Amino acid sequence: MTATLYIVRHGNTFDKGDTVTRVGGRTDLPLSTSGQAQAQKLAAHFATVTFATARSGPLKRTRETANAILTARPDAPELITDLFLREIDYGPDENRPEEDVIARIGKPALDAWERDSIPPPGWRVDPAAIIGNWQELFSDLAEEEGVHLIVTSNGIARFALAAANAHRPDAKLPTGGYGIIRLSPEPVVIDWNLRPPVAP
Numbered sequence: 001m002t003a004t005l006y007i008v009r010h011g012n013t014f015d016k017g018d019t020v021t022r023v024g025g026r027t028d029l030p031l032s033t034s035g036q037a038q039a040q041k042l043a044a045h046f047a048t049v050t051f052a053t054a055r056s057g058p059l060k061r062t063r064e065t066a067n068a069i070l071t072a073r074p075d076a077p078e079l080i081t082d083l084f085l086r087e088i089d090y091g092p093d094e095n096r097p098e099e100d101v102i103a104r105i106g107k108p109a110l111d112a113w114e115r116d117s118i119p120p121p122g123w124r125v126d127p128a129a130i131i132g133n134w135q136e137l138f139s140d141l142a143e144e145e146g147v148h149l150i151v152t153s154n155g156i157a158r159f160a161l162a163a164a165n166a167h168r169p170d171a172k173l174p175t176g177g178y179g180i181i182r183l184s185p186e187p188v189v190i191d192w193n194l195r196p197p198v199a200p
Contacts, residue, residue, distance in 0.1 A: 052146030
């Protein structure tokens, strides 16, 4: 029995010229115009993949991305909403411009998050709990042969690496990007930080 998991980060929530903020679990933005285009690229990229199951977080940006992927196939599974896949809560930095975030926590603290997934002071995130949720999901899906789809946010997706006992310097998935984890016989990260190829 072989089970494989595709972990997809939702598309953009800001377009060129917008004021970009740190969007967490309390800020429920839809996909922007460029984010919708990214979702369609993902849909075209995965159009030949038959997903056995599909899950996303409850936020609009993840559900819209997941639905775009699933509507590309007539045999797509029903989308399941999993609350643990909701983005983390950035505390006082929620929905704040990045320069404000750096002014509050300092560049080294932000670098530690990007590099090692260490939450800065004030962010409401429990890494051990998120890793445990990923491990539980890995175990459940490993019993179901086939390819499984997860659409979530960067703050949650990065902890899937730790759940698979992997460390990568590129833990942050780009918007519209994805990673692949083989779940059986044990979780192994096959690739990470991928994006659909640019059309010629």
